Amino acid sequence: MLPFHVTESGVLIIRLRADLDIADRATAAWSIDGYLAAHRSAPVMLELSDAPLSTAAASTVVRTHRMCRSAGAQLTVVTAAAETRRTLEAQTGTEGLVIQPTRALAVTALSAAPAPVAAAA
Numbered sequence: 121m122l123p124f125h126v127t128e129s130g131v132l133i134i135r136l137r138a139d140l141d142i143a144d145r146a147t148a149a150w151s152i153d154g155y156l157a158a159h160r161s162a163p164v165m166l167e168l169s170d171a172p173l174s175t176a177a178a179s180t181v182v183r184t185h186r187m188c189r190s191a192g193a194q195l196t197v198v199t200a201a202a203e204t205r206r207t208l209e210a211q212t213g214t215e216g217l218v219i220q221p222t223r224a225l226a227v228t229a230l231s232a233a234p235a236p237v238a239a240a241a
Contacts, residue, residue: 122151131230132162133223138204139171140180148180153187161192163230167223168199173207182213196226 123135132155140148156164166184168177181197188195196218199205205219220226 122148124155126159130162131165131227132159133165133167135167136177136180137171138168138173138177140174140177142176145176145180149183152184156187156191156193163194164188165226165230166195166197168197168204170201173204178207178211181208182211185214185217194230196220196229198223198226
């Protein structure tokens with residue numbers, strides 16, 4: 121299970137290790153899917169650790185982005201590492217993904233953005 125908490129304003133914050141290995145990718149995605157189901161349409165902040173971004177972690181971010189769009193939930197990724205931000209911005213499947221360097225900027229972005237509409241199944 122991934123560490124998470126919900127803020128007073130209802131933002132679901134999930135902490136993901138940027139150096140996630142391939143063996144843990146499915147478990148991480150399963151945990152995130154469960155959190156999204158339990159906190160329907162809550163804004164989501166996916167906070168990456170400062171470790172270099174692994175392929176498995178990048179894949180999990182893309183999958184989380186897709187799950188949030190399907191659920192109609194806003195997603196902002198937080199990472200202080202400029203290289204990680206550049207890697208995610210160049211990743212296929214992250215179009216429209218909001219990436220912020222700090223939690224404070226992420227909370228501001230989540231508060232200012234209109235809630236997305238859930239994708240049709």
